[in-house]
Amino acid sequence: MPKISQLDQQYVWHPYTQHALEQEPLAVVRGEGSKIYLEDGSSLIDGISSWWVNLHGHAHPHITARLNQQLLELHHVIFAGFTHRPAVELAEKLLHRLPGNQAKIFFSDNGSTAVEVAVKMAVQACLNRGRAARKVVAFSNSYHGDTFGAMSLSARGGFFRPYEEMLLETRFLPAPSNSSGEESAEALEEALCQGDVAAFIFEPLVQGAGGMKFYSADLLNTLLSICRKHAVFTIADEVFTGFGRTGKLFACEYLKESPDIITLSKGISGGTLPLGATSCTEEIFGCFLSDERARMLVHGHSYTANPLACAAALASLELLELEETKKSIVRIAETQNRLRDELAEAPDFTDARVLGTIFACELLQKGESGSYYSSLRDKLYRFFLSRGVLLRPLGNTVYCVPPYCTTEEELLQIHSAIRDAAQALKEL
Numbered sequence: 001m002p003k004i005s006q007l008d009q010q011y012v013w014h015p016y017t018q019h020a021l022e023q024e025p026l027a028v029v030r031g032e033g034s035k036i037y038l039e040d041g042s043s044l045i046d047g048i049s050s051w052w053v054n055l056h057g058h059a060h061p062h063i064t065a066r067l068n069q070q071l072l073e074l075h076h077v078i079f080a081g082f083t084h085r086p087a088v089e090l091a092e093k094l095l096h097r098l099p100g101n102q103a104k105i106f107f108s109d110n111g112s113t114a115v116e117v118a119v120k121m122a123v124q125a126c127l128n129r130g131r132a133a134r135k136v137v138a139f140s141n142s143y144h145g146d147t148f149g150a151m152s153l154s155a156r157g158g159f160f161r162p163y164e165e166m167l168l169e170t171r172f173l174p175a176p177s178n179s180s181g182e183e184s185a186e187a188l189e190e191a192l193c194q195g196d197v198a199a200f201i202f203e204p205l206v207q208g209a210g211g212m213k214f215y216s217a218d219l220l221n222t223l224l225s226i227c228r229k230h231a232v233f234t235i236a237d238e239v240f241t242g243f244g245r246t247g248k249l250f251a252c253e254y255l256k257e258s259p260d261i262i263t264l265s266k267g268i269s270g271g272t273l274p275l276g277a278t279s280c281t282e283e284i285f286g287c288f289l290s291d292e293r294a295r296m297l298v299h300g301h302s303y304t305a306n307p308l309a310c311a312a313a314l315a316s317l318e319l320l321e322l323e324e325t326k327k328s329i330v331r332i333a334e335t336q337n338r339l340r341d342e343l344a345e346a347p348d349f350t351d352a353r354v355l356g357t358i359f360a361c362e363l364l365q366k367g368e369s370g371s372y373y374s375s376l377r378d379k380l381y382r383f384f385l386s387r388g389v390l391l392r393p394l395g396n397t398v399y400c401v402p403p404y405c406t407t408e409e410e411l412l413q414i415h416s417a418i419r420d421a422a423q424a425l426k427e428l
C-alpha cells in the first residue's frame, strides 16, 4: 500500500504551504493526549494545540463518548426553521459564561465566518435603524481570518498582499502593543468623526497571528468607552483567546467594558470539529426584528450549528470546568512564567512574555529578517521537529500554546527545545 505522504503529494494542496519548497507533510495516524503519532512510528508533542484549537488533548475519551452518542441520534439537519438540543444547550451554556450583556448566539463554521457574521450584524443593525454606516475600524497588525471580509480587517502588507486591491476599506488604528493609550484614543476619535463607522473589531489583549503581541486591558477599556460614546458597536474577536487561553475563560473578563459582539471558534469544540459562533446583545438582535423579511440577517451556512460539533463543544465545556483542568491551566501558566523569567536573562532572546497559557518570545539572529517568510522560521520549525516538538514560529517569534492536558514533563521538553534553539541555529 502506498504511504500516506506519497498519496498526499500526488493529490493534495495544503494551507499556507509553498509546495515547491517545503518538505513533504508529516502523516499523522493517531493522536492521544498532547501527542500526535506519525506514520513512521515516531511521535511529536503538540506545542501549538494544532493551530490553537485543541484544549484537552487529541481523541479525548469524554468528547469521543459524547460524539458516539450524538452519531446515533442526529448527524445534521437544516438550521433554518429547525433546531435541536445540542445547539440550544450550547447557546445557553455559552451565554451563561460570556459577559452578561450577551443575549443571542448565531452559529457558523469557523473563525473567519464568525467574524463575517459579526461584521454583517453590526453593519445591518445600523442600516435597519436608518444609519448608513459601512466602515469598520481595526488595529494594525491584526488578523481576523482568510475570507474576504475577514482579510479586509486584517493587517495590510502582510500575508494578504496578493488580494489587497480587492479588500473592503478599513480604518486602521496603530498596533496596540506599540501605541500609548492617548495615541490610540486620538486615532480612534479621528476614525469615528465622519459618523460612517459601524464597528470596531479587536483581538482582546493578544494579537495572535500578528506575532503573539500582548497589550493592556486599560487601552482597550478606553477605546471601548469611546465607541460607546459614538454609538459604534464593538466586536471582540475571541477566536484565539477564548476558552481559557489567557488564563480566564474569555479574555473579555479582563475588561471593565463589555463588547457588543463576540466571535468564537477554534477551542470551542475542544479541537474536534469545525464550529464558529457569534454572540450579540439583545439590542443588536432587536434591530433585526421587523414585519419586513428583508430586515433579517442574510447569512447561513449549510452546516450551521452542526449537531456533532455542538455535542463536541458541550463535552469540551464540561471538561473545561473540571477542577483538574482549571488546575492544569494554572500549572501551565506558572511553568511558562518560569521560562519567561529565565529567558529574560538570555542574550539571544528578547521580549519573553506570558499571558495565561500563552508563552512567546523573539529569537534574534544576525543577518536574518524576522518576517513570516524568513528562512529563520523554517530552520526553527525543523529544529523543533527534530526535538520531538511541534512548534510553528511566526517569523522569529517562537510561541507555545499547549493543550491543557500537557504534562509537566512534556512542557519541560518543549521548553528545553526553545532554550536550545538559539544555539542550534548558530550551528546550522
Ligand SMILES: Cc1ncc(COP(=O)(O)O)c(C=O)c1O
Pocket (backbone or CB within 6 Å): 110, 111, 112, 113, 115, 143, 144, 145, 146, 203, 208, 209, 237, 238, 239, 240, 241, 265, 266
Ligand atoms: C483572532 C482570530 N480570528 C479569526 C481567525 C480565523 O479563524 P479560522 O482559521 O477558523 O477561519 C483566527 C485564526 O487564527 C484568529 O486568530
